Amino acid sequence: MTRFTPFAALLVVGAAVFAFRSPSAASDLAVRAPAAALAEPIVGNRETAIFAGGCFWGVQGVFSHVKGVVSTTAGYTGGKASTAEYETVSTGTTGHAESVKVVFDPHQVNYADLLRIYFSVITDPTELNRQGPDEGTQYRSALFPQSATQAKVARAYISQLTAARTYSAPIVTRLETSQGFFAAEGYHQNFLARNPDYPYIVINDRPKVDALHRIFPQSWRA
Numbered sequence: 001m002t003r004f005t006p007f008a009a010l011l012v013v014g015a016a017v018f019a020f021r022s023p024s025a026a027s028d029l030a031v032r033a034p035a036a037a038l039a040e041p042i043v044g045n046r047e048t049a050i051f052a053g054g055c056f057w058g059v060q061g062v063f064s065h066v067k068g069v070v071s072t073t074a075g076y077t078g079g080k081a082s083t084a085e086y087e088t089v090s091t092g093t094t095g096h097a098e099s100v101k102v103v104f105d106p107h108q109v110n111y112a113d114l115l116r117i118y119f120s121v122i123t124d125p126t127e128l129n130r131q132g133p134d135e136g137t138q139y140r141s142a143l144f145p146q147s148a149t150q151a152k153v154a155r156a157y158i159s160q161l162t163a164a165r166t167y168s169a170p171i172v173t174r175l176e177t178s179q180g181f182f183a184a185e186g187y188h189q190n191f192l193a194r195n196p197d198y199p200y201i202v203i204n205d206r207p208k209v210d211a212l213h214r215i216f217p218q219s220w221r222a
Contacts, residue, residue: 030211033120033166036112038156040149046070047106049114050077050144050181052097053123054131058205059100061192062122062212067221068108073101074184074191077144077176084182092136099144101181109219111150115143115157117219119173121211125161126169132204144178151175 053059056074064072076084079095089096102114119125123141124132131139145151158171183189192201192209213220 030121030208030215031119031166032215033116033161034164036116036153036157037160038153039110039112040106040153042106042110045105045107047104047111048146049102049104049111049150050099050146050178051102051114051118051122052077052099052140052142052144053118054098054139054141055134055200055204056098056100056184056188057191057201058208059098059122060190061201061205062117062208063100063102063114064190064193065209065212065221066104066109066114066117066219068105068113068219069221070103070105072103072190073181074188075099075101076182076184077178077180078142079179081180081182086185086188089138090136092138094138095179096138096182097140097142097176098138098184099142099181101183112153112157113219115154117212117216118143119157119161119166120215121208123173125158125171125173126167128172141173143173143175144181145175146178 051059060072060074063069076089076096077099078097083089083094084096088094104114125141127141129137129140131141143154145154154175158173162171192205195201196206
C-alpha cells in the first residue's frame with residue numbers, strides 16, 4: 001500500500017495512487033475457486049485463522065463481510081515482536097507479512113470456506129512477494145495454519161487448485177509457521193470500513209468486497 005504516517009494517511013491522493021489499476025481491472029482478478037474437497041471437523045464454537053494476501057486493509061475488509069466471522073484484526077506475522085511496527089515492516093527486511101487474524105464460528109463458516117474466499121477474491125496466489133501495486137515480502141501470499149488440521153486442509157486445497165488448473169500460472173502461496181501475531185497500529189484497523197472513499201481502497205480493495213458479494217452471496221454479510 002502507499003506508505004504514510006497516521007497524520008498524512010488521508011492526504012495521499014496523488015496521481016501515483018490512481019495509476020495502480022482501475023476498479024474494473026481489480027475486479028477482473030476474482031476467480032471462483034471450487035469448493036474444498038477436504039474440510040476440518042467442527043470442534044468448539046470459535047476458531048482462529050491467519051491469512052496474508054497483500055495489503056491487510058483489503059484482506060480485513062473482505063473477511064469482515066463473511067457470515068460467521070466474529071472478528072478481524074490487521075497485524076503482522078512471520079517475524080519478531082521487536083520489529084512488528086509498520087514503518088519497519090515496510091522495509092521488507094523483518095520477515096513479517098501484513099496479515100489478518102480471523103476469529104470465526106465453525107458452525108457457520110469453516111476454514112475450508114475461508115480458504116475458498118481467500119483464493120477467489122482476496123489474493124492472487126500466482127504473484128510472488130507482491131500483490132497488485134504493492135511489492136515486497138511483506139505483501140506475500142501466505143497462510144499461517146493455527147493447527148495441524150488447518151495445515152492439512154490448506155495443503156490439500158492448494159493441491160486441489162493446482163490439479164484443477166484454476167489459475168494460469170503456478171500457485172506460490174506459502175504455508176508458514178507463525179512466530180506470533182502482532183496487532184497493527186490502531187489507524188490500520190478496519191481501514192476500509194472507516195475510509196471507503198480513500199483512493200487506494202476504491203481502486204484496489206472495494207472491488208474485492210464487491211466480488212465477495214457477487215460470487216459468494218450465500219456468505220455475504222452487510
